[in-house]
Amino acid sequence: MKPMKKLLVLFLFILAAYLTNSQSMNIQLIPQPVEIHPMKGVFVLSKTAAIGYAQPESQRVADMLAQKLNAPTGLGLKAAQSTAAAIQLQLNASPDPRLGSEGYTLEVTSKRILLTANQQAGLFYGMQTLLQLFPKEIESPTPATAAWQVPAVQITDYPRFPWRGTMLDVSRHFFSKQDVMAYIEQLARYKMNTFHWHLTDDNGWRVEIKSLPKLTEVGAWRVERAGRFGERDAPKPGEPATYGGFYTHDDIREIVRYAQERFISIVPEIDVPGHSMAAIAAYPELSCRKDPNTRVDPGSKFSEWYGNGTFKMLVENALNPSDEKVYEFLDKVFTEVAALFPSPYIHVGGDECYKGFWAEDPGCQALMKKMGIRHVEDLQGYFMNRVEKILSAKGKKLLGWDEILEGGISPGATVMSWRGIKGGIEAAHLGHEVVMSPTTHAYLDYNQGDQTVDPPIYAGLRVSKSYSFEPAPDGVDPKFILGGQGNLWTEQVATLKHAEYMTYPRAWALAEVYWSPKETKNWEGFASRMETHFDRSDVAGVNYSRACYDPIVKTRTQEGKWLLELSAEMPGLDIYYTIDGAMPNRYSPKYAQPVELPKGPITLRVIAYRNGKPIGNMITLKRDELEKRR
Ligand code: ACM
Numbered sequence: 212m213k214p215m216k217k218l219l220v221l222f223l224f225i226l227a228a229y230l231t232n233s234q235s236m237n238i239q240l241i242p243q244p245v246e247i248h249p250m251k252g253v254f255v256l257s258k259t260a261a262i263g264y265a266q267p268e269s270q271r272v273a274d275m276l277a278q279k280l281n282a283p284t285g286l287g288l289k290a291a292q293s294t295a296a297a298i299q300l301q302l303n304a305s306p307d308p309r310l311g312s313e314g315y316t317l318e319v320t321s322k323r324i325l326l327t328a329n330q331q332a333g334l335f336y337g338m339q340t341l342l343q344l345f346p347k348e349i350e351s352p353t354p355a356t357a358a359w360q361v362p363a364v365q366i367t368d369y370p371r372f373p374w375r376g377t378m379l380d381v382s383r384h385f386f387s388k389q390d391v392m393a394y395i396e397q398l399a400r401y402k403m404n405t406f407h408w409h410l411t412d413d414n415g416w417r418v419e420i421k422s423l424p425k426l427t428e429v430g431a432w433r434v435e436r437a438g439r440f441g442e443r444d445a446p447k448p449g450e451p452a453t454y455g456g457f458y459t460h461d462d463i464r465e466i467v468r469y470a471q472e473r474f475i476s477i478v479p480e481i482d483v484p485g486h487s488m489a490a491i492a493a494y495p496e497l498s499c500r501k502d503p504n505t506r507v508d509p510g511s512k513f514s515e516w517y518g519n520g521t522f523k524m525l526v527e528n529a530l531n532p533s534d535e536k537v538y539e540f541l542d543k544v545f546t547e548v549a550a551l552f553p554s555p556y557i558h559v560g561g562d563e564c565y566k567g568f569w570a571e572d573p574g575c576q577a578l579m580k581k582m583g584i585r586h587v588e589d590l591q592g593y594f595m596n597r598v599e600k601i602l603s604a605k606g607k608k609l610l611g612w613d614e615i616l617e618g619g620i621s622p623g624a625t626v627m628s629w630r631g632i633k634g635g636i637e638a639a640h641l642g643h644e645v646v647m648s649p650t651t652h653a654y655l656d657y658n659q660g661d662q663t664v665d666p667p668i669y670a671g672l673r674v675s676k677s678y679s680f681e682p683a684p685d686g687v688d689p690k691f692i693l694g695g696q697g698n699l700w701t702e703q704v705a706t707l708k709h710a711e712y713m714t715y716p717r718a719w720a721l722a723e724v725y726w727s728p729k730e731t732k733n734w735e736g737f738a739s740r741m742e743t744h745f746d747r748s749d750v751a752g753v754n755y756s757r758a759c760y761d762p763i764v765k766t767r768t769q770e771g772k773w774l775l776e777l778s779a780e781m782p783g784l785d786i787y788y789t790i791d792g793a794m795p796n797r798y799s800p801k802y803a804q805p806v807e808l809p810k811g812p813i814t815l816r817v818i819a820y821r822n823g824k825p826i827g828n829m830i831t832l833k834r835d836e837l838e839k840r841r
Pocket residue numbers: 562563612629
C-alpha cells in the first residue's frame with residue numbers, strides 16, 4: 212500500500228472506531244438489554260413524526276409515549292392507529308417465543324423507529340428503552356432544549372425474572388397518594404413490575420377497611436414525635452394522635468389503576484400476626500392481654516434485640532392465634548383487601564413475631580394442647596395455615612416473609628426470603644415459589660455510604676453489593692425463583708425525596724439484576740451507565756445517593772501493624788488523604804497501598820478526585836472511630 216493510502220485507511224479506521232464508540236457511548240441503558248447492536252446514523256425527532264399503533268389496544272402506550280415526548284420537546288406529536296408511522300408500535304401477529312409477555316424488539320434507523328412485542332407490557336418496556344436512548348433532557352417534565360435524536364440501534368430484550376419488585380413501607384411514615392404514584396412511576400422506568408406495599412405495622416394502619424372503621428380512625432394516627440425512630444418517647448396518656456394518614460378505597464383503586472397502566476402489579480401487605488400494634492390499638496381484644504391503653508407506636512423503644520436474631524417485645528404487638536375473633540377480623544380485612552387489589556398474591560407478613568405473650572396466655576396453651584402443638588413457636592404455623600385458608604377462599608395466594616416456613620406451611624405459599632437467601636433456598640427445596648430480597652443485598656433502608664455521612668442505620672449496603680446480587684443460587688431449581696425485590700423500610704425515611712435517595716441507585720442495580728442476563732453483568736459497565744442516569748435523574752427531579760464517589764475506609768492489623776485501607780466503588784477515582792486533620796486535596800498524599808497508621812491522635816480526612824476535581828463527600832474519622840474499624 213502506498214503511504215498516502217495507508218494513512219487514509221488508518222484515518223477511516225479511526226473514524227469508524229470513533230463513530231461506533233460515540234454512538235454506543237450514547238446508549239446507556241438500565242437495565243442492560245439482552246441484545247444490543249448499535250448501528251450507524253441517528254433518528255431525528257421532528258414535529259412531522261407520527262406515532263402509530265397497529266392494534267387499537269396499544270393506544271394507551273402510544274399516547275403515553277406521545278405525552279412523554281411532548282412534555283420536554285413541545286413538538287405536539289399525536290398517536291394514531293396506523294401501520295407505517297415514523298414511530299411505529301406493533302404487536303406480533305404470532306408471538307415471538309423469545310420475547311414472552313414482557314419482551315420487545317426495538318429497531319431505530321435514520322428513517323424510523325419500530326417497536327414490536329407480543330403484549331402491551333413489552334411495548335411499554337420498549338418505550339422505556341426508547342426514552343432512555345434520547346438525550347437526558349427528555350426526562351424534563353417541562354419544555355427543554357436538546358438535539359432530539361436517537362442513535363440507530365437494534366435491540367432484542369426480555370426479562371430474566373418475572374418478579375422484579377420494590378417494597379415501600381408506608382406505616383413507619385405515611386406517604387401521600389401522590390407520593391406513592393410518583394414512586395411507582397419511577398420504578399416503571401426501570402422495568403420493575405411489582406410494587407409491594409407494606410400497608411400495616413406497629414406505627415400505622417394505612418388501608419381503609421369499611422367493616423372495621425377503627426383500624427383507620429384509631430390505627431392510622433400516632434402522636435407527633437421528632438428524633439430517631441426507636442429512641443422516641445412513648446405516647447403520654449391522653450396525648451392526641453395527630454401524625455398519620457391512610458388510603459381510602461377510592462385512593463387505592465386510583466393507585467392500582469395508575470400502576471396497572473405502568474404494568475406494575477401491586478402486592479398489598481397486611482403484616483400479621485406480629486407487627487400489629489396499630490391494629491391492636493384500634494381493637495385491643497385481638498391481642499392476648501387486651502390492654503385498652505395500647506397506642507399506635509410513634510417510634511419508641513418497645514422491643515429489645517439481642518444481636519443473634521432473637522428479640523423481645525416490651526409491648527404486645529401480636530394477634531392472639533387462639534381467638535376465633537381474630538380469624539373473623541382477618542376474614543373481614545382480607546375480604547376488602549382481596550376486592551381492592553387484583554394481584555393474585557396477598558402478603559401476610561409473618562416476620563418477627565414475638566411469642567412471649569402467647570406463651571403466657573391460657574387460650575394459647577389450651578389451643579396447643581388441643582392441637583398437639585408442643586412448642587409455642589409452632590403456633591405461628593397454625594395461625595398462618597388458618598390465614599392461608601381465608602385467602603384461598605377469596606381466590607388469593609399467600610405470600611409471606613421467610614418465617615412462614617417455621618411451623619409448616621402448605622406448598623402453595625410463596626416465600627419472600629429476607630434473612631439472607633437461606634430461607635429462600637430451603638423454601639425452593641420444599642417446592643415453594645420464592646422471591647429473594649435478602650438484607651445482604653436488597654435492603655434499601657441500609658446506609659449506602661459511610662455511617663458518618665448518611666444518617667446511621669444498623670447496617671450498610673453499597674450499590675456495588677446490590678449489583679453483585681445473584682437471586683438464583685447454585686443447587687436450587689431456578690423454576691422456583693420468581694425473582695427478587697428491594698425493600699425500603701421507612702423508620703428513618705419521612706419524605707418522598709428521602710425515599711428516592713435511599714432507593715437509587717440501588718434499585719437501578721437491582722432492576723438490572725432482575726431483568727438482564729447474568730452473563731453480561733459487569734460492574735464497571737453498570738457504574739458508567741449509572742452516572743448517566745444520575746444526570747437523567749437531575750433533569751427528572753428524582754433524588755439519589757452519590758455515595759459511590761465516597762471513599763471506603765477500612766483498617767486491619769497485620770504483623771503487629773495497624774493498616775489503613777482506602778478504596779471507592781466508582782472506578783477511576785484518585786483518593787487523597789491526610790491524617791493530621793488538614794483538608795485533603797490533590798496535593799495531599801494520594802492513596803496507592805495500605806498505609807501504616809501511627810500511634811497517638813489521628814484525624815483522618817479522605818476525599819476522592821476525578822480528573823483533578825473533588826467528587827463525593829469527604830470522610831473524617833478520628834482515632835476512636837478508626838479503632839472501631841480495626
Ligand atoms: C423484615 O425486614 N422484617 C421483613
